Amino acid sequence: MNVVFIGSGNVATHMAQAFKSAGCNITQVISKTLENAQMLADRVGAIALTDFSMMMRDADFYVISVSDHSITTVAKYLEAIDGIVVHTSGATAMNALNKCRHYGVLYPLQTFSKATSLDFSGVPLFIEASDNESLKVLNTVACRLSKKVYNVNTEQRGVLHLSAVFVCNFVNQLYQLGAELMKDNQLDFEMLRPLIMETAMKVQNRFPYEVQTGPAVRGDQRTINNHLKMLEPAPALNDIYQLLSDSIKKTHEY
């Protein structure tokens, strides 16, 4: 199976390598800057390109993994292609590709950084396609990349993407705020790492509601007040503390 990748960012990098490991032949990587295209192309044994004039037109699969606002622009170059064209965006409707002949979505729900490697077979993949035949092919490919493949529609994928912002990006920002508090008091972020791991581990086989701990779920207003006082010099942290404590109380009905 011949695959063309458009894009060379975090998602494209991890996905292209997963396709490669699954035995697919990545023929070309197309990206705006040659340097980025070349870096990914080198990793997966492909040719690097910066424009679409040299793109091979008879590949089986075209994976568009670019920033959301560039997807429709890129799709224009793929309208007369017979292969299946997919994008990898959680926040973009499948219909952004509806000028293509066969199209779909292959959305990986994971946080990718180029410098961090991960086991792609555990990454949940969410697929959607324009027609049954394309869905069948897309499903076969997805199952070679990951053990966790789900069919979802555009609306559900939007909810997945929004939920991911809460459990990943916002969670990471809370790690960041914790790191800042520690640093301001000559304490090492390393001290928080085991707690961070355990907090994530606990919800791997239980639900967050069941395992909540801390002052807000205990209704321990004295500790909450002490913490708010400690945060008086940092109004932004104070607001976040207040809002999330209220959220915990509401969830547990205090």
Added chain:
Amino acid sequence: MNVVFIGSGNVATHMAQAFKSAGCNITQVISKTLENAQMLADRVGAIALTDFSMMMRDADFYVISVSDHSITTVAKYLEAIDGIVVHTSGATAMNALNKCRHYGVLYPLQTFSKATSLDFSGVPLFIEASDNESLKVLNTVACRLSKKVYNVNTEQRGVLHLSAVFVCNFVNQLYQLGAELMKDNQLDFEMLRPLIMETAMKVQNRFPYEVQTGPAVRGDQRTINNHLKMLEPAPALNDIYQLLSDSIKKTHEY
């Protein structure tokens, strides 16, 4: 070494078991309700008590692991004891025990649930003591319980406790909000679990600042606006989304 435990909650349960595994002899567990005292006493081969009149007065160690507001009340019963009296609270000053002869703090920075077992040797322990001799003994004991023992003062311990609320309790509440969004849209929380794990894994050898992803750090205001619109029916979630996105932007200076 003979140890008396006062308390039978989540922290007492995990800690008493760790003392036991480290070869200490837990002689008694004292708790307000006999049922709870008995449950923990059975786990560690101790006698269960509900009041202090029968407490053995020549143990080497007394561990007070009760709710913060009960610590001073409990400490009254331990004033004439020669053994070392410690509490396990992050939010309580060591001086809460200053009527005792030898006293200190043994604070485990971890989220404990009775139903969840964990490897105690990886739990960071923060110690403080009233005198050098007690600190030496406390340090020896702590090092038998865990590989990660740190000396901190009361003020630093308060910061650790506050930081833990951010990276554990608030993080778990974000998992909860994600779970609610998923459930409201007939999606399974299971789909988010690999992302939750990876988000925690990423900061085990890097810093949160380096690995942030998502719309806010990219300055992708279109996606942020779409998400805020999706959250219009849920004002509490909308506020949290806004506040944490602003926090990410501020951290990364947009």
